[in-house]
Amino acid sequence: MPEQPYEPEGAIAGTGMGGAMDLGASEAVTLEKTPGGPDGTGPAEKPRSLWSDAWRDLRRNPVFILSALVILFLVFISLWPGAITSGSPLTCDLAKAQQGSGPGAPFGYNGQGCNVYTRTVYGARTSVTVGVLATLGVAVLGSVLGGLAGFFGRSWDSLLSRTTDIFFAIPVVLGGLVLLSVVTSNTVWPVIGFMVLLGWPQISRIARGSVITAKQNDYVQAARALGASNSRLLLRHIAPNAVAPVIVVATIALGTYIALEATLSYLGVGLKPPSVSWGIDISAASPYIRNAPHALLWPSGALAITVLAFIMLGDAVRDALDPKLR
Amino acid sequence: MLLEVRDLHVEFRTRDGIAKAVNGVSYAVDAGETLAVLGESGSGKSVTAQAVMGILDMPPGRITGGEILFKGRDLLKLKEDQRRSVRGAEMAMIFQDALSSLNPVLSVGDQLGEMFVVHRGMSRKDARAKAVELMDRVRIPAARERVRQYPHQFSGGMRQRIMIAMALALEPALIIADEPTTALDVTVQAQVMDLLAELQREYRMGLILITHDLGVVADVADRIAVMYAGRIVESAPVHDIYKAPAHPYTRGLLDSIPRLDQKGQELYAIKGLPPNLLHIPPGCPFHPRCPMAQDVCRTDVPPLYEVSATRGSACHFWRECLHA
Numbered sequence: 001m002p003e004q005p006y007e008p009e010g011a012i013a014g015t016g017m018g019g020a021m022d023l024g025a026s027e028a029v030t031l032e033k034t035p036g037g038p039d040g041t042g043p044a045e046k047p048r049s050l051w052s053d054a055w056r057d058l059r060r061n062p063v064f065i066l067s068a069l070v071i072l073f074l075v076f077i078s079l080w081p082g083a084i085t086s087g088s089p090l091t092c093d094l095a096k097a098q099q100g101s102g103p104g105a106p107f108g109y110n111g112q113g114c115n116v117y118t119r120t121v122y123g124a125r126t127s128v129t130v131g132v133l134a135t136l137g138v139a140v141l142g143s144v145l146g147g148l149a150g151f152f153g154r155s156w157d158s159l160l161s162r163t164t165d166i167f168f169a170i171p172v173v174l175g176g177l178v179l180l181s182v183v184t185s186n187t188v189w190p191v192i193g194f195m196v197l198l199g200w201p202q203i204s205r206i207a208r209g210s211v212i213t214a215k216q217n218d219y220v221q222a223a224r225a226l227g228a229s230n231s232r233l234l235l236r237h238i239a240p241n242a243v244a245p246v247i248v249v250a251t252i253a254l255g256t257y258i259a260l261e262a263t264l265s266y267l268g269v270g271l272k273p274p275s276v277s278w279g280i281d282i283s284a285a286s287p288y289i290r291n292a293p294h295a296l297l298w299p300s301g302a303l304a305i306t307v308l309a310f311i312m313l314g315d316a317v318r319d320a321l322d323p324k325l326r
Numbered sequence: 327m328l329l330e331v332r333d334l335h336v337e338f339r340t341r342d343g344i345a346k347a348v349n350g351v352s353y354a355v356d357a358g359e360t361l362a363v364l365g366e367s368g369s370g371k372s373v374t375a376q377a378v379m380g381i382l383d384m385p386p387g388r389i390t391g392g393e394i395l396f397k398g399r400d401l402l403k404l405k406e407d408q409r410r411s412v413r414g415a416e417m418a419m420i421f422q423d424a425l426s427s428l429n430p431v432l433s434v435g436d437q438l439g440e441m442f443v444v445h446r447g448m449s450r451k452d453a454r455a456k457a458v459e460l461m462d463r464v465r466i467p468a469a470r471e472r473v474r475q476y477p478h479q480f481s482g483g484m485r486q487r488i489m490i491a492m493a494l495a496l497e498p499a500l501i502i503a504d505e506p507t508t509a510l511d512v513t514v515q516a517q518v519m520d521l522l523a524e525l526q527r528e529y530r531m532g533l534i535l536i537t538h539d540l541g542v543v544a545d546v547a548d549r550i551a552v553m554y555a556g557r558i559v560e561s562a563p564v565h566d567i568y569k570a571p572a573h574p575y576t577r578g579l580l581d582s583i584p585r586l587d588q589k590g591q592e593l594y595a596i597k598g599l600p601p602n603l604l605h606i607p608p609g610c611p612f613h614p615r616c617p618m619a620q621d622v623c624r625t626d627v628p629p630l631y632e633v634s635a636t637r638g639s640a641c642h643f644w645r646e647c648l649h650a
Contacts, residue, residue, distance in 0.1 A: 051431075218426040225381050225421075226492060227414025227444055229407075236440075240431045 054320040064316035070309040078125035087115060089122040089276045098292035110281065110295035111288050119281055120298045126277040127306060130188050130195070131258040137196035138257075139250045142203025147242070149204070150211030151234050160208065164201035172198055173263065180269040188261075191270050195257050206249050210242040217241070248318040255310030262303050278303045327395070328532040329378070329417075329500055330354040334392035336373050336556075339385060345603040347373045349556040350392070352630075355532040357499065360523075362535045362547035362564070364579070366600050370556035371536045375502045378534075379419050380409045397499070415445045417500040418493035420522075423509045424485035428477035434461075434488050435473035441495040460491040464521060483514035487521065494525055500532045507542060519546060540583055544568060549636075552576050555601045555611035558630065562637040572639035572648045574616045610642070618643055 058064045077084060086104070092114035096102075099109045107116035149160035176194055183190040214220065215238055223237050264270030265279025273280055278299040285295035336348035348370040355361045363371045376382040378394055380401065394401040396417065401409065421427040429437060438460055439453030448456070454473065461469035464487040477485055486506060493501055503522065507515035523546045526533045537543060543550060543564065550567050552560040552575065560573040571577040578596040598615040601607055607614055613623040622642055630638040633648070641647055 218421060218423060219429040221381055222419070222421055222427040222489075222492075223429070223440075225379050225413055225419040226441060227410050227412075228440070229410060229444075232444065236432070237429050241429070 054317075057320040058316060061316050061320070063312050064320075067309040067312040067316065070305060071313060074124050074128055074306060074309070077121050078128040081121045081125060085118045085121045087118055089114065089119045090274055091115075098288065098295065100294065107298045108292070108294045110285055111292065112284070116281075116295055116298050119276055120278070120302050122276045123278040123281060123299060124302065124306070126188060126271060126275065127258045127261060127303070130191055130261040131254045131306075131310070133188070134192045134195035134199065134257040134261075135250050135254040137192065138199035138203050138253065139246060141196060142200040143207040143243070143246050145200065146204030146207030146209075147211045147234065147239065150208035151215060151230075151238065153212075157208070160204065164205055167198060167201040170198060172260065173267070176260075176264045177267060177269055180264060183269075186272050186275055188271065191261055191264060194264075195260060199253065199257070202253065203246060203249060206245050207242065210245045211238055214238045214242040244321040248314055248321065250314075251317055252311050252314035255307040255314070258310070259303065259307050327354045328357045328359075328397065329534075330393075330395040331374065331378065332393040332395065334374060334377060334394065335390040336370070336377055336382065336387060337390055338387050340604070343604045346606060347387075347556050347603055348377070349606070351553070351556070351558055353551050353558065353561065355500065355534055357532050358527070358530040359549070360526065360533040360535060360547045362537060362543040362550045363553060364537060364540070364543060364550055365553035366538060368600050368603065369553040371553050372504055373556075374553075375419070375504055375534065375536055379413060379417065379502060381413075381419075411445070414441060414498070415496045416498050417502065418496070418498045420486075420489050420493045420501065420503040420506045422505040424482065424489045425477060425509075427489060428485060430477060433474050433476055434480070438473075438488065438492055438495065441492060445496055456495070460495055461488070463494070464488070464491045464525075466491075481514075482510050483518060486510060486514075486518050490518070490522060490525070494529070497529055498531065500534070501526065502534045502536070504536045505538070506535075508537075508539070515542070522546075540579065552579070555606050556603065557611065557640060558638075559612065559640045560638065561630070562633070562639075566634075566637055570648050572633050572637065572644045573641045574618050574643075574647055575612050577647060577650070578615075610640070618647065 092112045093109075094113045096105075096109040097111055097113040099105075099113075101108045105115045105117055107120060110116050110119070145160060149157045175198060179194055180190060211234075220233055220237050223233055228237070261270055261277065262279030262282060265272075265275075265277045266283040268283070270279055271277045273284075281299040282296060282303070285292065285299070289296050330352075331354070332352050334348055334351045335346075338345045338347055351370065351374050353361060353363070363374070365371045373382065373387070376387075377389055378396075378401070382389070389402060392402075396412070401412065404412070428434065432440075435454055435457040438457035439448075439450065442448040442453040442456050443450065458469045458473050461473060466472060466484055466487055472480075477488070480488065486509075489506075493503075501522075506522065507518050510518060519542055522533070525531075535543070535547060547564045550560075550562060550564050551558050552567075552573065554575050560567065560571065560576045562572065567576060568580070571580055575596070578594075581594045582596065584593055596615055601611050601614075607624075608627075609625045610616070610619070610623040610628050613619040616623065618641075620643070626642070628640045628642045630640045631644055633639050633644055639647070
């Protein structure tokens with residue numbers, strides 16, 4: 001960076017050259033000031049870092065605790081749905097169609113006579129799988145591409161920026177309708193693949209921006225002056241200081257991916273029956289909202305709470321990782 | 327000579343045009359010698375140092391001419407990976423603001439040890455032991471406990487000691503200190519400068535001290551190079567300059583030091599502002615602010631006249647200045 005040539009303060013001789021006075025004073029005093037506790041020579045306090053500070057903040061934040069509990073519960077039931085249900089989500093009895101709550105079916109039965117409680121519990125697995133894997137894929141792809149572009153700059157950066165512009169121009173739902181309607185496989189993979197394809201530019205922009213910011217820090221220049229290689233600068237000095245915004249946006253995005261899976265399944269291009277998903281159930285129940293509102297209410301409610309929990313978690317993490325708010 | 331910079335030119339491409347930050351700077355430092363590079367903000371002193379270290383941001387920066395000879399090799403002709411092995415191991419740099427020059431998420435032990443991991447291929451455990459040794463060396467109390475702490479847990483003076491320890495880790499032949507004490511308290515400044523000077527003597531390193539603090543310079547420097555608008559305007563042994571400056575700009579700098587025997591009087595200031603590097607005045611770049619300027623100064627760029635065997639001045643009227 002060039003020194004700023006026009007800077008008036010300090011540049012004008014007479015104010016900036018006052019250092020000569022320092023000589024006399026410095027001879028008299030030889031004890032280094034030790035302001036505050038941590039700088040004394042006494043017992044060293046426990047090392048703290050951005051992450052340990054953030055964790056301490058989070059543990060005291062009720063929003064974080066609440067959303068973390070909801071998410072832990074979701075993860076638990078998606079791993080072991082049998083722990084709180086008996087029976088299969090695919091065992092349906094048309095004779096019970098649209099009935100209200102009864103023994104073994106606290107949420108009642110849907111239009112096909114399937115147990116709404118069982119299906120809502122089993123639907124969590126789809127949502128959590130899609131949400132977590134899509135977020136992981138997006139975060140890894142986006143931060144690698146964005147981070148490299150931000151670090152190396154120049155033509156790589158231009159190429160990436162224009163590419164993300166193109167992806168941003170694709171409407172998500174329309175893109176999903178077009179791309180996923182040709183897919184015949186009824187698994188979560190095409191849905192996850194589609195989300196990664198359309199989601200990475202969002203993270204890559206964030207990663208690029210925060211790498212560019214971190215790159216300009218003096219300690220990166222200092223590490224370079226002490227002989228660190230590019231990969232070392234990027235992985236050890238820049239990445240840990242640039243990763244926080246990516247984590248925050250990814251956490252919030254996780255909620256929206258779960259909602260997007262439900263949207264695509266609702267539209268019939270995501271998962272299709274006999275897969276179990278909240279989107280499928282919402283779609284199937286919505287024509288019968290007058291006769292059997294409970295069949296719509298429970299999967300919709302579960303979806304809303306899940307999305308909200310992830311967005312709240314993302315908010316709490318963002319607050320904890322922002323030192324300016326401390 | 328340990329380091330010899332010859333006729334270095336650096337420019338920056340900006341939106342408004344080309345800023346000529348360094349215009350033909352030459353200086354030399356020998357082992358065990360301290361060269362103070364003095365000048366206002368924007369005089370090109372830091373840019374020259376960055377070019378020597380090879381950490382200039384290119385682009386927008388560009389080295390358009392000159393040589394940087396270090397132990398006889400021209401650094402500008404080395405490949406980037408050869409250059410990198412020189413940085414840190416054979417020459418190191420100390421920055422102005424130690425807090426922002428240390429990585430906030432790594433403990434100081436990790437950062438000190440990194441020098442040994444990168445350049446010597448040491449294990450992390452050995453590097454940690456070396457880090458404690460270094461912290462002892464720069465007299466940080468309770469080094470063994472504090473090695474695991476993070477930069478923000480240290481005071482300003484202690485942080486600058488850590489920067490010095492990092493620079494000294496591999497016992498480089500040359501240290502460039504870019505305003506190492508500017509961000510510190512007056513009392514701490516003296517301690518840090520003393521430590522630096524002592525370690526320099528011990529290891530017989532060459533030291534380039536970039537500063538605008540004439541007080542610091544008088545204490546530790548052997549030679550002074552005064553820079554203005556990307557040029558060296560005066561270069562001389564430190565005592566010669568304090569006795570009688572041979573350039574009106576140097577004289578202006580010395581006159582602007584507040585003096586205890588002139589209490590109550592107005593402080594002297596050099597009139598005007600440093601030149602805009604996009605439009606450096608023709609002739610002598612200092613002429614618009616110079617009390618001695620004549621017509622020739624507006625047209626002819628003064629070369630570095632030889633005042634004596636060890637002294638040069640880029641002023642057409644250096645004789646008049648010297649005897650003024």
